[in-house]
Amino acid sequence: MGAQAAASIVLHRVYLRSFKRLGFLVDSRHLRRTMMQGQTAVQRGFDFIHAGVRFQVKANRPSGKPGSRVTLVSKASSLEFDQLVWLLYDPRFELQEAWQLDVDFYRRELRDLKRLGPDHYRRGNRLV
Numbered sequence: 001m002g003a004q005a006a007a008s009i010v011l012h013r014v015y016l017r018s019f020k021r022l023g024f025l026v027d028s029r030h031l032r033r034t035m036m037q038g039q040t041a042v043q044r045g046f047d048f049i050h051a052g053v054r055f056q057v058k059a060n061r062p063s064g065k066p067g068s069r070v071t072l073v074s075k076a077s078s079l080e081f082d083q084l085v086w087l088l089y090d091p092r093f094e095l096q097e098a099w100q101l102d103v104d105f106y107r108r109e110l111r112d113l114k115r116l117g118p119d120h121y122r123r124g125n126r127l128v
Contacts, residue, residue, distance in 0.1 A: 045080025056081035060118075064091030073116045079103055086121040098127035 046054035056076050062068040068091075076084060084106055088097040101110075101124035110120055 045078045046082075054080070054082045056084045057087065058084065058121075059087040059089060061089035061093065062091055070118055073118055073121055075110070075113075075116055076106060079107055079111070084121075084124075085127070086124070088118065095128060097122075099124040100127055101125070 045056070047057045048055055058074050058076070060070045060073055062070055070088060073086065082103055084101045084103070086097075086099045086101070087095060090096050099121045101121065105124065109123065110116060113120065
């Protein structure tokens with residue numbers, strides 16, 4: 001198995017666990033059909049479609065070193081999504097927070113900022 005295939009499987013498992021907890025997806029077969037079939041782990045604009053809505057997912061976790069915390073979050077590279085979901089994990093990949101922002105809010109409030117931190121994404125709708 002190549003590195004890209006392994007990364008795709010890890011991404012699938014992390015998303016499945018997180019989105020089941022958030023109530024987005026009911027079973028893994030649905031996730032594989034809607035998210036992974038015919039797609040790579042990385043795709044321009046959005047990560048998956050659920051109920052006709054294009055979701056872009058951003059996720060962070062601290063390194064696990066003593067005192068480490070997330071201070072910088074990645075920006076969306078394009079605005080080809082309908083909803084952005086930001087996930088914050090602990091060092092063991094246990095979901096701590098999840099926030100949802102629509103593309104209009106992102107465009108209006110965050111797109112032109114040079115640097116985004118967790119508090120920027122926390123201005124959205126808290127899911128967890």
